[in-house]
Amino acid sequence: MIELSPEDQRRADGRDGALLQFMQRLVNQAALAFGADRLIDVSFAHIDACHFNGQAHRDFARWLVNEGARFDRVPTWTNTLPVSLLNNHSRAKADPDFVARAREVGEIYAQLGCEPVYTCAPYQLPDGPQRGDHIVGSESNAVAFYNAVVGAKTLKYGDFLDVACALTGRAPFAGLHTEQGRAGSLIFDVSKALHHRPIDETFYHLLGALLGRRAGSQVPVVLGMEGVRPSPDNLKALCAAGAATGGLAHFHIVGVTQDAATLGQALNPNQQPAEVIDLGEEDFAETFTALSPIRSGPVSMVALGTPHFSPAEFEQLADQLKDRQIAPNTAVLVSTSRFVGEIAREAGHLEVLARAGVEVLFDTCTYFSPAVTAASGTVMTNSAKWAFYAPGMLPVSVAFGSLEDCVESAVRGEVTCRT
Amino acid sequence: MPHLSPITPHLILCPGEAQGQVLALSEPVSFWGGFDPNTGAILENGHPQQGLSLKGKFVLMERGKGSSGTPAGVTESIRIGSGPAGIILLEPDANIATGALVARQLYGLSCPVLVLTAAHFAAASRATTLIFREDRLVVEEAG
Numbered sequence: 279m280i281e282l283s284p285e286d287q288r289r290a291d292g293r294d295g296a297l298l299q300f301m302q303r304l305v306n307q308a309a310l311a312f313g314a315d316r317l318i319d320v321s322f323a324h325i326d327a328c329h330f331n332g333q334a335h336r337d338f339a340r341w342l343v344n345e346g347a348r349f350d351r352v353p354t355w356t357n358t359l360p361v362s363l364l365n366n367h368s369r370a371k372a373d374p375d376f377v378a379r380a381r382e383v384g385e386i387y388a389q390l391g392c393e394p395v396y397t398c399a400p401y402q403l404p405d406g407p408q409r410g411d412h413i414v415g416s417e418s419n420a421v422a423f424y425n426a427v428v429g430a431k432t433l434k435y436g437d438f439l440d441v442a443c444a445l446t447g448r449a450p451f452a453g454l455h456t457e458q459g460r461a462g463s464l465i466f467d468v469s470k471a472l473h474h475r476p477i478d479e480t481f482y483h484l485l486g487a488l489l490g491r492r493a494g495s496q497v498p499v500v501l502g503m504e505g506v507r508p509s510p511d512n513l514k515a516l517c518a519a520g521a522a523t524g525g526l527a528h529f530h531i532v533g534v535t536q537d538a539a540t541l542g543q544a545l546n547p548n549q550q551p552a553e554v555i556d557l558g559e560e561d562f563a564e565t566f567t568a569l570s571p572i573r574s575g576p577v578s579m580v581a582l583g584t585p586h587f588s589p590a591e592f593e594q595l596a597d598q599l600k601d602r603q604i605a606p607n608t609a610v611l612v613s614t615s616r617f618v619g620e621i622a623r624e625a626g627h628l629e630v631l632a633r634a635g636v637e638v639l640f641d642t643c644t645y646f647s648p649a650v651t652a653a654s655g656t657v658m659t660n661s662a663k664w665a666f667y668a669p670g671m672l673p674v675s676v677a678f679g680s681l682e683d684c685v686e687s688a689v690r691g692e693v694t695c696r697t
Numbered sequence: 698m699p700h701l702s703p704i705t706p707h708l709i710l711c712p713g714e715a716q717g718q719v720l721a722l723s724e725p726v727s728f729w730g731g732f733d734p735n736t737g738a739i740l741e742n743g744h745p746q747q748g749l750s751l752k753g754k755f756v757l758m759e760r761g762k763g764s765s766g767t768p769a770g771v772t773e774s775i776r777i778g779s780g781p782a783g784i785i786l787l788e789p790d791a792n793i794a795t796g797a798l799v800a801r802q803l804y805g806l807s808c809p810v811l812v813l814t815a816a817h818f819a820a821a822s823r824a825t826t827l828i829f830r831e832d833r834l835v836v837e838e839a840g
Contacts (some may be wrong), residue, residue: 311789326765334772416765436768436792
C-alpha cells in the first residue's frame with residue numbers, strides 16, 4: 279500500500295481534474311512498480327517526453343494541451359529533440375512530415391510552461407538542481423551526472439512518467455532517491471591500468487563504457503583515482519558512456535565525486551563489504567578497440583557534442599581550428615544547446631568555427647537527427663556514446679579518438695590518431 | 698483442455714482485459730530500439746527470439762529492459778494494434794506499466810500489465826493461452 283498525502287489523494291480522486299487524476303495514477307503505479315511505500319516532493323524535472331518518435335508522443339502532447347496542462351509546479355526543462363528548431367536547413371533528405379511533427383511536439387512543451395532548453399546536458403546550464411535535491415531525470419547521461427556529480431537524487435524516469443512527476447511534483451521514494459539505494463555495492467580498482475595509461479580525455483570515456491558493461495544495475499565505486507580532478511566534461515563523458523553501454527545511473531569515484539570522500543562513505547555500512555574487481559590495461563585497450571574499429575582512411579564526417587558541447591569544449595575547438603580549414607570532403611558537426619551556443623557566439627568561437635567550415639547544430643544530436651542521416655563512410659567522434667550508438671542507427675563505421683585527434687582528422691580528411 | 702484454478706496476480710500495474718496465445722521470452726526485449734512498434738517484431742540483434750512478433754500475444758518476460766523511450770514504444774505498438782495483448786512480468790517495471798496506462802488513457806485500448814509470483818509465472822509460461830478478466834488470470838494448457 280502506498281501512503282498518499284492529502285494532496286495526492288485529492289488528485290487521485292479527481293478533485294483537481296481528469297488530467298491530474300491520470301498523472302497521479304501514473305506516479306502511484308510507478309511507486310508500486312518501484313516498491314516505494316510513499317511519494318516525495320521533487321523540486322525540478324528534465325523531461326524526455328518532448329522527444330517525438332511516433333504518433334503516441336504527439337497524441338500525448340496534444341492531450342496535455344486539450345486538458346490545459348501547465349508546467350508550473352516545478353521548473354521543468356526539456357531534453358533534446360530529434361530535429362532542431364533553430365537550424366532550418368538539413369543536409370539530408372529529412373521526411374518533412376516527421377520534421378513537422380517533431381517540431382510541433384517540441385514547441386508544445388514550451389507553450390505549456392517548460393523551459394525550452396532542449397538539451398541532453400542540462401547540468402551545463404545555471405539555476406539547476408543542487409546537492410541533496412530530489413529531482414526527476416529522464417535522459418540517461420543526465421541522470422548519472424545529476425546523481426554522481428551534482429549529488430541530486432533521481433531515478434531514470436521514462437517518457438510520460440517524467441511528465442506525470444513534473445505535473446504533480448511527486449515521485450516514488452525508492453532506489454536512487456534513498457540512502458540505501460545510492461550506496462555503492464561493487465568496487466572497481468583502476469590502479470593497475472593507471473601504471474600503463476594516463477588519465478586523459480579518452481580514459482573517462484573508456485572507464486564509463488567499462489562501468490556500464492560490468493556494473494549491471496548496481497552502483498559502482500571506483501578506486502585508484504583519489505586526488506584526480508576531472509573536468510565536468512570528463513565526467514559528462516563517463517556518464518554518457520556508462521549510460522549508453524549499460525544502465526549506469528549512479529556511481530562513486532572515491533576522493534572525487536559527491537558522497538564519496540572515502541571508500542567507507544561510498545558504501546552501505548549495513549551491507550557486506552563489496553567485491554573488488556581490478557580493471558587492467560587490457561580491459562581499457564579492449565574497450566577502445568571495440569569502440570574504434572576504424573584507424574585509418576578517409577573521414578566523411580566528424581561528430582562532436584554528444585552529449586552537448588560545453589563552453590570549455592567550444593573554446594578548445596576554436597583554439598585548435600583557428601586559421602585552419604576543414605578538408606573539402608569532410609563535414610564537422612557539433613551538437614549543442616542554444617544556451618551554450620549563445621555563450622560560444624559571444625566569445626567569438628562560433629565565428630572561428632564557421633570560418634573553418636564547422637557546422638553547429640542546436641537542440642538535437644547528430645546520431646539521430648535527420649540533418650545527418652545521409653552520413654556514410656567513416657565518421658570520427660570524440661564520444662564513446664556516439665561510437666556505441668551510431669553504427670546501429672546510421673550506415674557508418676566509427677573511429678573514436680580525442681578531440682585533438684578529431685580536429686587533425688577533420689583538417690587532413692583522414693583518420694589521424696596520435697593520442 | 699485442462700484448466701488450472703485462476704491466478705490472482707501479485708500486482709496489477711495496468712488493469713484491463715486480454716486474451717492471447719502465450720509467448721514466453723527467454724530474454725527481455727527493449728520496447729525502445731529492440732522492437733518494431735509498427736509490426737510488433739523483435740528486432741534486437743542476438744535475441745534468441747529475434748524476428749518473432751509480439752502482436753496479439755500474452756507476452757511473458759522476466760523483467761523490463763531499455764531506456765526512457767520504453768513507455769512510448771509500448772504505447773505506440775498498442776495504438777497501432779501490433780503490440781502484445783497483455784504483458785506478464787516477474788519483476789515490476791514502471792516503464793512498461795506507464796506505456797500501457799497511457800495507451801488506455803489516450804486510446805481506450807487495453808493491454809494489462811501484471812506481475813506474478815515465481816510459481817505462477819512458471820505455470821503461466823507453460824500455458825498455451827491466457828485470459829485475463831475481472832482481475833483474474835485463467836490459464837489454459839495444451840490438452
